[in-house]
Amino acid sequence: MLEMRDVSFDYGSGVPVLEHINVQIEEGEFIGLGGRNGCGKTTVTRLLMGLEKPAAGDIMYNGKVINHEEAAVRSHFMGYVFQRPERQMFRPTVQAEVAYGPQQLGMSRADADDAVREALESTDLTSLADAYPPNLNRGEKQRVAIASAIAMHTQYIILDEPTSGQDSADKQMLMELLTALNQKGMTILLITHDMDILAQYCKRVLVIGNHTKAFDGTPEELFTQREDLYGLGLSRPEAVTLSLAVPGMKYCCSMKEFTAEILTKLGGKSV
Template sequence: MPEILLDIKNIIYTYGDYRALDKVDFAVAAGEFVAIAGRNGSGKTTLTRLAMSLIKPTGGHIYFQGENTATMTPADMSRSIGYVFQNPDRQIFQGTVEKEVAYGPEQLGFSPDTVKEAVRQALNMTGLTELAGNFPRTLSRGQKQKVAIASAIAMRPQVLILDEPTSGQDPWEAQSLMDLLTKLNTQGITIILVTHDMEIISQYTARAVVLEQGHKVFDGTPAELFNGNQPIKKWGLVPPAAVALRQELGSLARQDESNLSDLLGCLLKQRSEYNA
């Protein structure tokens, strides 16, 4: 059985009198590709910030590899968990892509040779090698997001948390980014993806956790989430196009079946009356 890396136990978090998370409980095992979904304000980003110790829970506990993170700092967590913000400009501040990617490993105390190799590998994995000398802020939104991911994986984390990484990107950039995350996952990095994009959940992730008004309301596979038995519209989620089409065709088929049954009943009644 895979090792439990991140174990979230009955987490409560309040902003003043507002309870943003209310007894949320779930665990993430090594090698998983998990989506955290929910409408705006459901508590998704708050949950990931808690996981990184950027903020501390009002109640409950978070464990990483069995160790309580209550006394851990964001710097402590960054040794094991990479965090990519929704807006990559929030975490890019070096003069070149190469320097940006090297910053994290340097802060963690990697040796110069280890930093150099970590940067080389991260740039190669993200397809940014040819852009190593570029000023990051001149890049496209998708390229900036890859710089942020390269910066995270250069620190060699076990887990990568990404907050709405495809927002503001065109479909080609979004697909390229998701293909990259899939590759990283197959190479052993656990992925936790915060997203409102149900197409991405259905195509790329193996598990979805849905939050609604601070509560966990679903935890299962995308197939279970979109099988028509879950109140996803109530949770503010829009089903993937293929799922919506399948459900609509199923509805039409049921209507046609009902109409056919009524027609057959009329014909049988007419035949009975004629034979009489």
């Protein structure tokens, strides 16, 4: 389990960015992290990764305080995909990039080769193994960064706005990949401003507001029970709004689900 216990943080100015954050992240969860710009979402993930250190409180992993463990140590169990993934790539080919982590872990040549092959296959990058990473499109770069984490057999992967700047096809491919990884047991934590992703893919949502945790629960609880969404920098997804407007209709987390429910109510076949 990964935990933030009464964590506070500021950037040295004395002005609080986060105050008294308490969060437990269990293995196998799929969590969306939301809130308005500047609320501290990225700071939360940087604290978890060890890129920043708490001003107060503890970051814990399986009951052990890891405040002073550097990001390189935490990368053994936690991967991070930056909003601009090209900033974390420096090797000449996709295969070499994905191989870097296993090599640093001291894997044997055979084990590293197996880990890289499996990671490329699971992210649909085998055909791009010899490609130069900076020449890839945004979605492909995201998958290279994810493959790098998979190859290191990480248990947690954190992604900062992974779908921004992508078209709908790339977005769907990425979210299907993350869903598949989660179903295999990997814990996913992603920062997003995309309300449809929070509603459709995340099993749990954390919202940061007023320097602390303002919400922790299911997407359905967030979008149907909170009246302060606008104040938190959020909005209700169109599918949720439409499903709540139709008497007797169940909560729908996507337009596909909403369309299927409408057709069923009209006596048609679901899609």
